[in-house]
Amino acid sequence: MDWGQADAVVWRNRALTLFDRVAVPVAVCDVYGQVVLANPAMAAECGTTPGRLRGRDVLELFRPQEATQVERIAEALRLRHRSRYQVSVSWSAPGGAERYGELTADPVSDSTDETPALLVMLRVLGETEPEPAPEPAQVTPAEGAVLALLAGGATTDRAARELGLSRDGVAYHLRRLSARWNASNRTELVARAYALGVLAPGVWPPRVRGSGSE
Template structure:
């Protein structure tokens, strides 16, 4: 999954020039979890089981900010068989997809979200984070509004759907590159 050529528009999505993108791995440009999810899709293309696919991914700007995009991969074949892939990346921004700033959390909000996701009560979180109960409830309320969730379980589900947590970790941990 090494990039061999890039258009200026593709490179600009990652705050880089085409020369800076070439030679890099696609997994370097995508957030954690995406390369593993995409690996089997790329294998299907290279082995001829599919001609193309489109998948929603999260990319990382040069400054570490995250953006959502639809990645379309198209297999290119030559006379001798598979010749490579053409990748199209189309950034997505609609009411259901948070912008880059909305996906970053303060250190305190990340710890509160992790505590809520692990099932900690308000009192447990207050003791763990050296906050008052009201301070924890205030932070949880901010997170509920920010992610448009009606309650704590919905907040955790929304955070998982947005890919905020490191995959396969217990207790849940917010990805480090999403914490300011």
């Protein structure tokens, strides 16, 4: 290795050290937007590590707000224009908040004839907190018990026997629930009970949320 090569290695190592320590999210991508190198700050925005970002499409990680922006940049890169490009993006932060900001891409290469890589920097402009989950719909204990049995495949007669109700009593609860939720049949009624948070998801036999271990 001659002195020129040695100096290049030294400066490359220094640049990589600086790259890793920069607090701004930065990545190097190829001309197609595939991540070649990312610093810890960029990886943190994606909830992962720099190594796991390698090979990912930067425009899948950060969603462009306008497709026409990306199309104009792609055309400019094909023509080897060397301008600074900006794309408005949004993404889901690791904590669940929806963030929005701006990606700035600068073409970089050793010569004007070489296909450039893209030095991409992310500017975080703000975030929107996720909306809290709605409260489960309110049902009476009898209605909840009927729904749970119905979700488990019980017939009206079986539900009546297990709950100590008459057949007409079970049908009464079903009619009230169907009218309240505008359900046209029992399958839709059960689906709405899960969608509205009345029945606990992922539990068998079905039970009303909060009525036991889930």
